[in-house]
Amino acid sequence: MNIPRLALPLFLVTLIAAPAFAGSVIEVMHPWARPTIPNRPGVAYFGIHNQGDAPDRLIGARAEGVGKIELHKAAQKDGIMTMAPVDGLEIPAGGMAHLGPGGLHLMMFGIEPPLKEGDILEMTLIFEAAGEVAISVPVSKTMGDPQHHGKGHQHGTQHQNGTTGN
Numbered sequence: 001m002n003i004p005r006l007a008l009p010l011f012l013v014t015l016i017a018a019p020a021f022a023g024s025v026i027e028v029m030h031p032w033a034r035p036t037i038p039n040r041p042g043v044a045y046f047g048i049h050n051q052g053d054a055p056d057r058l059i060g061a062r063a064e065g066v067g068k069i070e071l072h073k074a075a076q077k078d079g080i081m082t083m084a085p086v087d088g089l090e091i092p093a094g095g096m097a098h099l100g101p102g103g104l105h106l107m108m109f110g111i112e113p114p115l116k117e118g119d120i121l122e123m124t125l126i127f128e129a130a131g132e133v134a135i136s137v138p139v140s141k142t143m144g145d146p147q148h149h150g151k152g153h154q155h156g157t158q159h160q161n162g163t164t165g166n
């Protein structure tokens with residue numbers, strides 16, 4: 001890289017001011033988790049932007065009050081929604097990955113107490129290269145995304161489709 005000497009200090013300051021851990025190139029966008037009922041697993045979704053110049057992999061997650069978190073992939077098979085655990089999720093250099101309803105999701109087991117609307121779940125994502133990235137996951141029935149949808153976005157019920165959200 002050909003960065004002029006004078007520009008370097010500013011560049012470093014920007015990196016240190018980034019969210020999560022100093023120097024992390026992983027940005028987690030619009031996380032959310034669905035409310036849960038007792039003794040049932042829950043799901044969490046978000047987008048991941050890898051701002052680095054090398055690929056990285058999401059390899060695990062943990063959260064307070066959650067016994068176990070697995071990365072799952074849901075798929076439509078003969079009209080039936082199925083899902084299976086996957087080992088990890090690669091995020092290409094400079095690229096994105098998305099977890100969302102009907103696709104990849106974090107499956108959370110042993111949630112105590114159950115998650116209710118308005119809660120914030122503090123979660124730690126574990127990346128192969130970037131290490132641990134702490135995120136705050138709002139609990140909501142729909143994807144609450146004030147950062148990307150602007151002010152005045154209404155969280156109506158019309159997006160609810162009655163699926164279990166996997």
Ligand SMILES: [Cu+2]
Binds near residue numbers: 072073084166
């Ligand atoms: Cu699942």
